[in-house]
Amino acid sequence: MNRFENKVALVTGGRSGIGQAIARRLRDEGAKVFTAQRGEDEEFDAIKADFTDPESPQRVIEEVVERAGRLDVLVNNSGMMIEKSMEDISIEDWQRNLSINLTAPFLLIRAALPHLRKTQGSIVNTGSVEGLASNPNHTAYSASKAGLHGLTRAVAVDHGHEGIRCNAVAPGWIDTDLNREMIENSGDAKAFRRDIKRIHPVGRSGSPEEVAALVAFLAADEAAFITGQIYTVDGGRMTQLSLP
Template identity: 70%
Template sequence: MLTAQRGTDAEFEAIPADFTDPDSPAQVVAEAVSRAGGLDVLVNNAGRMQAARVEDMPLADWQRNLTAPFLMIQAALPLLRKTKGSIVNTGSIEGLGSNPGHAAYCASKAGLHGLTRAVAVDHGNEGIRCNAVAPGRIDTELNMGFIEAMPDPEAFRRDIAGIHPAGRTGKPEEVAALVAFLAAEDAGFITGQVYTVDGGRMAKLSLP
């Protein structure tokens, strides 16, 4: 397995990449093919949270989050066409709803969900599948750091757990398991779908 990422991971061979550079996706795909000899699966799992309302959002921040996965898909399609490969995009429940001050993030994830369906429709006859996962609150390093910055992290954790019917936040491994399934041949008749992984949060109505 090859990963393109900002940091390092001792478990997997990595290709350092800066996805704010529009030339980076094509370079990453070319390097992956050079090392591995081909491409079977593309998982788009990069994003950036910008906290701002529409009036306060710089154009560059608005454009950033959806461009990288689009360019990655564009670069990968000729290779995936050869292998009848699969694409899995990481969206978000904020592609279905929005938290306050998340205009660009919300719009980019909704756009990624739409792009997922469009790629599935346009390239299904070439043997390419495209699906997305839409995680909710997951215990990633980014989210854990956000919680630790709260005035009372323990109270915040209790409040966040309480809005989930599952009674807790999610684990990265739980999202990864679904991504692995969608990428595999066992999911060969699944395409154009967006799967919510949120402990039931989006199914729960707020109290009056």
């Protein structure tokens, strides 16, 4: 399939994990893909950006359009997580989490809107199941992802009449390098993997490529009547009730 032939996509945090899988999927379906993050990206045209800096989003969008002439797809995938309790998290950590997970997507979308109007473009945000529920000590992360889900709906409502769609995916446990490292450092990796399988009705965790497949569908023209939706990608985890 070449659903994105002659189209230009920007994927933030596209150097690794879910973002890398999304960037590869869009590229493999014909898109010219840019990624934006702190470090270098040897696989894609990369733009260095620190998304705690409120001036970075505008600069990134302008550079994409300057280099490619247009923007058709914006994927807000960059994110971070701080594991601290409500009482222990500092205001600096709280603000940094919100800056990267929520404020940067807002600023990127705002900067991209004039260009997406021209192309009848699409926005896909990477939310989280923790925007719907929460794990312990994820106060800032859960709040920021819930906010991103709300932003997704608001953008869809305000800009649908302009031909701009905005949706979000909410991944659960995905086999990224970061999560695999967490398992190996858990103290009992075998038990951790057993427990991960147990909480998923499908009997396993997900892959970045499975998330990327949904993102590509939502960004494509065949999803033209879908907007303002939050799609959970979690192998049924949020559906299964825990045992008493």
